Structure formats: structure tokens, C-alpha cells
Amino acid sequence: MNSPKTLVPRSESKKLLSLPTREAEQLFQSFKKQQQLEILSATRNPKSREQLYYLVPDCTELIQESPTEDVLQVLDTMLGTGLASVLLPCLSNEQFEELLDIAVWHNGKIDEESLDLWLFELSECERDDLRRFLRELDLRLLAILLHGRITVKSQYTAMFLENELMDPGSPAIDYADERARAICDAIWEADHEVFGMLINELSDIDAADNIETELAAVFDTAKVERSERLTARDKETGIDITEADLMEKVDLESLTLDEDDDDDELDDKDE
Amino acid sequence: MTMNSTTKTNRFSLVADATLDSRLFLAQALAHGDTLDGIPREQVDTLYQNIAAIAHKLITMKTRDLSDESALRTHIQTAFTLTSLGLEYGSKGDLDKAVYLLCKNRVVKFFQIGNTLTEKLLERARHLLDNGAILPPTSDEERTLGANYTDMETESIPIYTQTELEFLKALLTYRTTIRTLQVTIREADFPRAFIHLAEVDTIDQQLACIENRCHYVHALPQENLFALDPPLSIFPNPIEQLTLGLIVNLVLYRQIDFQLDVDTRQDFQELAYVDGEIRPSLQQQLLDWISQYLEQTHQPDSVKTYAVTYWDDCLRIEGQRISSE
Numbered sequence: 001m002n003s004p005k006t007l008v009p010r011s012e013s014k015k016l017l018s019l020p021t022r023e024a025e026q027l028f029q030s031f032k033k034q035q036q037l038e039i040l041s042a043t044r045n046p047k048s049r050e051q052l053y054y055l056v057p058d059c060t061e062l063i064q065e066s067p068t069e070d071v072l073q074v075l076d077t078m079l080g081t082g083l084a085s086v087l088l089p090c091l092s093n094e095q096f097e098e099l100l101d102i103a104v105w106h107n108g109k110i111d112e113e114s115l116d117l118w119l120f121e122l123s124e125c126e127r128d129d130l131r132r133f134l135r136e137l138d139l140r141l142l143a144i145l146l147h148g149r150i151t152v153k154s155q156y157t158a159m160f161l162e163n164e165l166m167d168p169g170s171p172a173i174d175y176a177d178e179r180a181r182a183i184c185d186a187i188w189e190a191d192h193e194v195f196g197m198l199i200n201e202l203s204d205i206d207a208a209d210n211i212e213t214e215l216a217a218v219f220d221t222a223k224v225e226r227s228e229r230l231t232a233r234d235k236e237t238g239i240d241i242t243e244a245d246l247m248e249k250v251d252l253e254s255l256t257l258d259e260d261d262d263d264d265e266l267d268d269k270d271e
Numbered sequence: 272m273t274m275n276s277t278t279k280t281n282r283f284s285l286v287a288d289a290t291l292d293s294r295l296f297l298a299q300a301l302a303h304g305d306t307l308d309g310i311p312r313e314q315v316d317t318l319y320q321n322i323a324a325i326a327h328k329l330i331t332m333k334t335r336d337l338s339d340e341s342a343l344r345t346h347i348q349t350a351f352t353l354t355s356l357g358l359e360y361g362s363k364g365d366l367d368k369a370v371y372l373l374c375k376n377r378v379v380k381f382f383q384i385g386n387t388l389t390e391k392l393l394e395r396a397r398h399l400l401d402n403g404a405i406l407p408p409t410s411d412e413e414r415t416l417g418a419n420y421t422d423m424e425t426e427s428i429p430i431y432t433q434t435e436l437e438f439l440k441a442l443l444t445y446r447t448t449i450r451t452l453q454v455t456i457r458e459a460d461f462p463r464a465f466i467h468l469a470e471v472d473t474i475d476q477q478l479a480c481i482e483n484r485c486h487y488v489h490a491l492p493q494e495n496l497f498a499l500d501p502p503l504s505i506f507p508n509p510i511e512q513l514t515l516g517l518i519v520n521l522v523l524y525r526q527i528d529f530q531l532d533v534d535t536r537q538d539f540q541e542l543a544y545v546d547g548e549i550r551p552s553l554q555q556q557l558l559d560w561i562s563q564y565l566e567q568t569h570q571p572d573s574v575k576t577y578a579v580t581y582w583d584d585c586l587r588i589e590g591q592r593i594s595s596e
Contacts, residue, residue, distance in 0.1 A: 046338045076338040237282045249387045258375040
């Protein structure tokens with residue numbers, strides 16, 4: 001076993017990446033988990049980091065103990081190819097939630113293009129893994145985002161679903177594109193119950209009096225909930241800077257900065 | 272100095288390798304504080320952590336693809352730059368005061384100041400990119416003008432040059448291509464991040480030049496602009512071409528027109544220039560003319576002042592052309 005005192009993570013990373021696979025596996029597996037994590041953390045190139053994850057028979061533990069941003073960086077190199085589905089199942093439920101909070105939101109808004117790519121990757125996952133992740137998704141929000149691409153035409157949706165008379169191939173469901181159909185197929189195969197919940201949500205949205213108001217309300221709720229999750233996670237790691245802080249503008253004409261020597265307990269001080 | 276030099280966790284792993292450019296006012300203030308023992312040791316670590324947290328947050332908020340290392344570098348640079356500009360603005364460039372302010376305020380406050388300062392510039396750059404052109408007349412307008420549709424050039428005429436387009440695009444990523452203010456950007460560098468507040472002032476004035484040029488051009492009569500032969504849009508600097516056309520027609524024919532051909536240009540050069548230098552009396556007459564014209568069209572002083580400088584610059588460049596020929 002290698003001594004923690006002698007480990008230089010960056011050098012070890014370079015060495016591991018230069019060795020033949022078998023030797024690299026042996027060397028990497030000879031390190032303690034904490035050392036492996038240090039080596040992974042020191043490997044800033046995501047493609048190289050991905051190679052290191054594959055040096056252990058099952059990288060689930062390493063993935064789950066890596067920062068979510070680092071894992072997302074690796075997954076981003078594969079996004080849209082279907083290959084991310086190989087590593088996705090290694091994520092914990094919390095990491096998956098955190099990943100979506102970063103990956104499908106940009107500048108405080110949902111990025112539908114990114115979400116579509118992630119849904120595609122999810123649809124490529126094993127159905128057991130997909131079932132686990134589906135339970136983490138906000139189905140109301142998912143329905144809102146798929147609204148327009150999936151249309152439920154029947155007014156008897158609830159009854160059909162209750163009697164298991166509806167599946168992705170039902171004539172009562174229209175798809176705007178193949179990707180939407182593939183997503184629906186995957187959800188059905190993974191979890192009939194979630195499929196039914198999604199169809200019900202889609203049906204409710206279509207029946208809403210004012211769809212625009214409904215969409216805005218759901219987005220607003222999702223935004224608030226995400227912001228609360230981010231704040232809670234940041235608090236755990238000691239970060240007190242929020243996205244709202246970064247977007248806040250100041251009045252340059254009447255700028256106020258704390259300069260009072262005696263005032264040590266000002267609201268906007270760091271610590 | 273790297274962001275992980277004093278950190279023990281990997282909570283800002285995306286920023287781990289980032290280096291605070293020593294030319295930044297922020298880096299200088301931190302070094303100054305270190306030299307003077309102006310910042311308590313324990314607070315230095317917190318400051319670095321907070322600077323790293325800003326960069327980290329900015330990346331996760333704005334980057335679509337975290338594996339895009341170039342995008343990461345840009346956002347890290349932006350976070351450091353905006354924080355530095357905000358500190359320089361808040362302290363008025365005084366390092367002692369900057370150290371003091373760093374100890375007394377949240378670091379993100381300086382990012383907010385820097386962001387507010389630069390966002391205005393970015394908005395103006397976006398506006399110019401979207402609107403800095405003379406648009407061809409619509410079919411209805413052509414009928415009113417009595418022009419035949421096929422006689423009209425249908426491409427819009429950009430008011431900024433290609434070099435200025437690159438300057439405007441660079442601004443959108445918090446970069447600049449100029450070192451000094453220029454009437455028209457003729458000398459540009461490879462895009463580089465802003466470092467100091469003085470550069471923001473220069474950018475502010477450079478944007479004002481292009482904005483004033485837009486006002487100047489839109490104040491001119493535009494009926495025949497799209498019927499010129501050759502069309503203005505084929506020239507690398509169409510507004511300079513348009514201005515020279517107007518100057519030549521004013522001098523030779525005492526009329527407002529923009530058509531410029533080789534012979535009339537040569538006649539103008541022979542009449543107006545001696546050894547590549549414009550005749551001073553004619554130069555003054557022309558500058559007075561454009562100033563009065565813009566006065567009559569109720570343009571503000573800033574536009575008049577710029578247009579006079581622009582005309583002077585066009586006349587100077589024409590003189591250089593004559594000398595080089």
C-alpha cells in the first residue's frame with residue numbers, strides 16, 4: 001500500500017495515464033480510496049479523469065464521493081452521444097438532483113436544449129437505473145417542458161390509465177418528434193406508474209384555462225425550489241454567495257461601501 | 272497566485288488551477304495587504320475562498336458544457352476581472368483603501384460593482400451589433416423615392432468597420448482589442464481581458480465614437496445611398512467612403528451627394544491637397560459645414576464634435592493615400 005505522505009496526486013495521475021491499462025489498474029487500485037479521490041481531483045482534464053474512473057472494477061463509490069461538478073464535467077464530454085448513460089447510474093440520487101440543478105439551468109432559467117440532451121441520455125440508461133432517477137424528477141415541470149411535443153388528445157385519460165389501457169403507442173398520444181416518443185417509451189418501460197403520472201400532468205396542462213399562466217407558475221415554483229436547494233447545499237460547504245448575488249446590480253451613483261472602523265457586525269460582511 | 276494555494280478542500284474544483292493575474296488591481300491589493308500586514312492572516316484565506324466561490328458560481332451558472340475548458344477559463348477570468356474592476360472603482364485606485372475595503376465588505380460586492388460597470392458597456396455593444404447599420408429601403412419606401420427596385424442595393428450598410436465588429440464582439444466576452452481611443456478603430460490587438468478601470472473608460476469612449484457615428488450617418492439624407500454605383504456595402508469602410516463622397520461633391524459641385532468615382536476623386540485631390548496635406552482654409556470650411564449641418568438637424572454637441580473629428584480624420588487619411596500613391 002502506498003504511503004499517504006509520499007503521494008503527489010498530479011504526478012501519480014500523469015503516471016497512471018501513461019501506463020498500460022493493466023498496470024495502471026493495479027497501481028490505482030493499490031491506493032486508498034482517499035488517495036484515489038485526491039488523484040482524481042488533481043486530474044483537471046475531464047477525459048483523463050474518466051479514464052481514471054475506469055481503473056477500478058466499479059467506480060460508483062468514487063463517483064459518489066467526487067464533487068458533482070467534476071462528474072458533470074466528465075459526463076458533459078459524452079452528452080448527446082448516449083455514452084453518458086454508462087456513468088449516469090453511478091450517481092447518487094442527491095448527486096443526480098444537483099447535476100440537473102446545474103446542467104439544465106443557465107442564467108437562472110431552464111435551458112430546454114440541455115434538458116432534452118439529458119432526457120436522451122437518461123432514456124439510454126438501464127430501465128432500473130432510469131426508474132430510480134425518474135423518482136427524483138419534478139414530473140409537473142417535466143410535463144410542462146414536454147408540453148407541445150407530447151399531446152394527450154383523450155378526455156378519458158384518467159380512466160384509460162386506471163384500466164391500463166394507455167401506453168406510449170396509444171392513438172390518444174401525439175408526438176411532435178421522435179425524441180419525445182423515445183423519452184415516453186423509456187419512461188413507460190422503466191416505470192408504468194411514473195408514465196401514468198406524466199400523462200396525467202400533460203392532460204391537466206392541456207385542460208388548463210390559461211396555459212401560459214400555468215406554465216409561468218410552474219417555472220416560478222421550480223426556480224424557487226432550485227434556489228432553496230442550491231442555498232442548502234452551499235450552506236453545507238460554507239459558500240455564502242448565491243446566483244442572485246452575482247446577478248445583482250448596484251447603483252453606481254450612490255455606492256455605499258462599509259468603511260467604518262468600529263462597525264464589526266455589518267450585515268454584508270464576509271464572516 | 273493560484274486559487275488553491277491556501278485552500279484545503281476541493282469545493283471549488285473547477286477553479287482549482289486558476290491563477291489571479293498579478294496585473295489585476297485585486298491581486299495588487301492582496302499583495303499590498305500582505306506586505307503591510309493590512310489583512311489578518313485568517314481573513315486572507317477567506318478572501319481567496321470567496322473569490323474562488325464567485326468564479327465557481329459564475330461557471331455553474333453560465334457554462335452549458337463544463338468540459339469546455341476554454342469557456343471555463345473565460346468565466347474564471349471574467350469573475351476575477353469584474354471583482355478587480357469593482358474594487359478599483361470602489362477604492363478609486365488607492366491600494367491602502369482597497370485593502371481596507373476588502374476587509375470590511377463582502378468580496379461579491381466588488382463583483383457586483385464591476386458587473387454593473389461592464390454590463391452597461393456590453394448592452395451598448397449588443398445594441399450596436401444589432402442596430403449599427405443603415406438598412407435598405409422597403410419596397411414601399413422605394414416607390415415613394417421613385418426608384419426602380421432592381422436599381423437598389425439590398426444589403427445593409429454597416430456603420431462600423433470589420434475591426435470595430437471584432438472589438439464589439441470581444442466586448443461580449445469581457446475582452447478588448449484596443450489600447451487607445453481612436454476615431455475609427457484602425458489599430459487593434461488580439462482580444463485580451465480588461466485589466467484596469469482605465470481600459471473601461473477607453474472602451475466607454477470608443478463605444479461613444481461608434482454611437483456618435485451612427486447618429487451622424489442617420490442625420491444625413493439617405494435617399495440615394497442604396498442606389499450608388501458601386502454600392503457602399505462592398506467597401507471595407509463604407510462610412511468613410513460615404514463621407515468622402517459627400518466631401519468631394521460639396522467641394523466640386525456644391526451639392527449634397529455621395530456618388531464618388533475615380534475621376535472626381537482625382538479632381539478633388541488635385542484641388543484640395545498640396546503635398547498630401549489638405550488646404551487649411553478648405554479644411555476649415557468643410558468642418559464648419561458638417562458642424563452647421565448637424566446643428567440644423569438638431570444633433571447634440573457630442574455628435575457634432577465627433578463628426579467634425581471624423582471628417583478631419585477622413586481628410587487626413589485621404590492625404591496619406593495621396594502621399595502613398
